[in-house]
Amino acid sequence: MSEPVIEAVDVVKFLGDGAGQVQALKGVSLAAASGELTLLMGPSGSGKTTLLSVLGCMLTPTSGRVRVGGRSTEGAGPEDLAKLRREHVGFIFQSYHLFPTLTATDNVRLALDVRGESSARAIAKSKDALVKVGLAHKVGKFPRELSGGEQQRVAIARAIVGDASTILADEPTAALDSENGHAIMELLSEIAKDPSRGVLVVTHDPRIVTFADRIVRIEDGRIVGEERPRAIMPSTKAKARFKLAQIA
Amino acid sequence: MSLIFTLASRNLCHDRVRFIATVVGIVFSIVLVTVQAGLYLGFGRTVTTMIDHAVADLWIIPVGTKSFEDSSQLDARKRFQALAINGVAEAAPLVIGYAEWRVPTGGSTPVFIVGSDLRAGGLPPWSLVEGSVDDLSIPNSIAVDRSYFDRLSVEGVGDKAEIRGQKVEVAAVSNGIRAFTTTPYIFTSLERARAYTGVPTNKVTYLLARVTPGSDLESVRARIKANISDVEVLTTAEFRTRSRSFWLFDTGAGAALLAGALLGVIVGTVIVAQTLYSSTKDHLNEFATLRAIGSSGAYIHKVIIWQALLSAVIGFGIAACVGLIIVRATAGSALPIVMTPELTLGLFALTVVMCVVSAIAAIVKVTRIDPAMVFTR
Numbered sequence: 001m002s003e004p005v006i007e008a009v010d011v012v013k014f015l016g017d018g019a020g021q022v023q024a025l026k027g028v029s030l031a032a033a034s035g036e037l038t039l040l041m042g043p044s045g046s047g048k049t050t051l052l053s054v055l056g057c058m059l060t061p062t063s064g065r066v067r068v069g070g071r072s073t074e075g076a077g078p079e080d081l082a083k084l085r086r087e088h089v090g091f092i093f094q095s096y097h098l099f100p101t102l103t104a105t106d107n108v109r110l111a112l113d114v115r116g117e118s119s120a121r122a123i124a125k126s127k128d129a130l131v132k133v134g135l136a137h138k139v140g141k142f143p144r145e146l147s148g149g150e151q152q153r154v155a156i157a158r159a160i161v162g163d164a165s166t167i168l169a170d171e172p173t174a175a176l177d178s179e180n181g182h183a184i185m186e187l188l189s190e191i192a193k194d195p196s197r198g199v200l201v202v203t204h205d206p207r208i209v210t211f212a213d214r215i216v217r218i219e220d221g222r223i224v225g226e227e228r229p230r231a232i233m234p235s236t237k238a239k240a241r242f243k244l245a246q247i248a
Numbered sequence: 249m250s251l252i253f254t255l256a257s258r259n260l261c262h263d264r265v266r267f268i269a270t271v272v273g274i275v276f277s278i279v280l281v282t283v284q285a286g287l288y289l290g291f292g293r294t295v296t297t298m299i300d301h302a303v304a305d306l307w308i309i310p311v312g313t314k315s316f317e318d319s320s321q322l323d324a325r326k327r328f329q330a331l332a333i334n335g336v337a338e339a340a341p342l343v344i345g346y347a348e349w350r351v352p353t354g355g356s357t358p359v360f361i362v363g364s365d366l367r368a369g370g371l372p373p374w375s376l377v378e379g380s381v382d383d384l385s386i387p388n389s390i391a392v393d394r395s396y397f398d399r400l401s402v403e404g405v406g407d408k409a410e411i412r413g414q415k416v417e418v419a420a421v422s423n424g425i426r427a428f429t430t431t432p433y434i435f436t437s438l439e440r441a442r443a444y445t446g447v448p449t450n451k452v453t454y455l456l457a458r459v460t461p462g463s464d465l466e467s468v469r470a471r472i473k474a475n476i477s478d479v480e481v482l483t484t485a486e487f488r489t490r491s492r493s494f495w496l497f498d499t500g501a502g503a504a505l506l507a508g509a510l511l512g513v514i515v516g517t518v519i520v521a522q523t524l525y526s527s528t529k530d531h532l533n534e535f536a537t538l539r540a541i542g543s544s545g546a547y548i549h550k551v552i553i554w555q556a557l558l559s560a561v562i563g564f565g566i567a568a569c570v571g572l573i574i575v576r577a578t579a580g581s582a583l584p585i586v587m588t589p590e591l592t593l594g595l596f597a598l599t600v601v602m603c604v605v606s607a608i609a610a611i612v613k614v615t616r617i618d619p620a621m622v623f624t625r
Contacts, residue, residue: 093623
């Protein structure tokens with residue numbers, strides 16, 4: 001296994017206060033390596049999204065350590081965490097979170113603009129990123145002019161345009177039909193082949209397990225299992241059959 | 249160009265109704281402030297119009313005089329005492345006071361008499377459109393401003409009336425000499441002014457001193473003070489400031505105008521703050537996304553401040569046009585609203601400050617934003 005691009009060690013996270021307080025993560029350790037696509041699967045309320053938020057430097061753990069791009073987040077303030085996110089992490093959300101008033105190019109460009117990149121260079125990079133996700137013909141379109149699948153591709157372009165070492169995706173196929181979901185996962189799978197980049201996808205969609213290099217299962221705030229389907233069955237079709245059989 | 253400006257402008261255009269409400273709020277506020285500040289300036293100028301047009305380096309005035317219109321009297325012999333002082337070239341006597349104007353057809357109206365020595369100068373009428381200052385040498389001659397023709401029931405040179413039971417004839421007509429009290433000014437000679445106002449021949453209201461060329465004003469003033477008792481000696485600028493201060497602040501008129509302006513600023517700030525805050529709330533998800541993808545707090549604050557600044561520029565542009573119309577409409581009135589380049593710049597600065605201050609609530613809101621909310625929406 002190559003060096004982890006993002007890592008949580010013995011992370012505990014409490015959410016809420018007083019009587020309503022819950023322990024969402026109970027000593028979770030997880031590392032996502034570069035060059036592979038990791039699926040984090042578990043039922044609703046298992047702590048998937050909380051773990052993703054902690055790994056993405058949006059929530060600070062109650063205890064435990066998080067390292068992003070080789071840097072510890074311990075003691076980091078909100079601005080330090082924002083800097084870590086913009087330099088090392090690309091996000092893909094279930095409901096895309098595109099800006100309705102910006103074109104596809106400008107939506108992608110935002111990830112560079114927040115870094116202070118010059119506009120000419122940022123525009124060129126953004127268009128390249130859109131070409132990579134198969135949207136060369138949609139660069140000037142607004143989100144309302146794009147299908148759900150296309151909007152998610154724009155979100156992926158936004159996540160990869162800054163050469164983030166980690167791509168964190170939260171249920172990226174949940175709002176898509178199976179054809180579009182499949183296409184998005186193929187794209188993420190391709191991105192994960194980049195040896196400098198790791199992809200961690202949170203999902204409970206069993207249709208996408210065929211794309212995983214590694215599957216980590218979480219339940220009740222704890223990691224309960226891990227498997228590496230590609231190590232066993234390298235062929236995608238075979239993996240699909242294997243997983244479908246598992247689900248059945 | 250950074251996307252900050254694009255985001256700000258698109259956010260504004262995206263919420264058209266709210267944007268219109270913001271601009272209307274700014275326009276309302278700035279027009280209100282313009283009117284109040286313009287009235288303040290106009291009032292300040294109008295109350296000193298006589299002082300501004302007098303030919304004097306120093307004003308020798310009764311002790312305790314509060315303004316040009318509010319004065320007691322000086323002994324007329326002080327004029328000769330003044331003329332005897334080294335450096336004094338002239339000490340022109342001036343007699344002012346209220347009188348009653350009666351028209352032949354019946355009825356009367358109060359007028360304000362300004363009488364000066366036509367040979368010594370002092371305060372003759374200006375902006376004459378009919379007749380001349382020399383025409384006031386003709387017995388019973390007076391000068392009136394044409395803006396008061398209706399009030400005085402005259403139509404021009406040659407028309408007759410009565411002041412304090414004495415026949416007068418309009419010999420000269422000025423344009424634009426308006427009184428803030430709306431009481432018409434009547435210019436005449438020193439002697440007839442005494443007759444119309446009842447000021448005795450041994451009294452004058454003011455002495456308007458001119459210093460000889462090359463003399464030091466302060467030295468001359470000191471000599472006048474040392475040699476003439478029971479008088480104050482003010483420069484034109486000092487008397488102007490004293491008169492303005494009396495009418496603007498001692499009477500409370502200026503405070504009322506400033507309070508109106510302040511109210512305008514408060515109303516504008518509240519309206520802009522409210523609309524910016526609700527716009528920010530509507531875009532909270534987008535700001536959270538920005539935060540999630542790693543934008544700094546300052547980046548988001550800039551988006552909000554740009555929204556405020558764009559609103560300020562557009563609102564000010566419209567308000568300035570409305571203000572210009574009001575300024576033109578009141579130009580000929582007794583109390584014109586005055587707009588100066590400095591006031592315009594000041595109002596623009598005020599608009600910008602008001603809008604940026606209004607953005608504070610919105611900024612506080614996004615500062616507390618939790619980027620993790622993007623996972624739950």
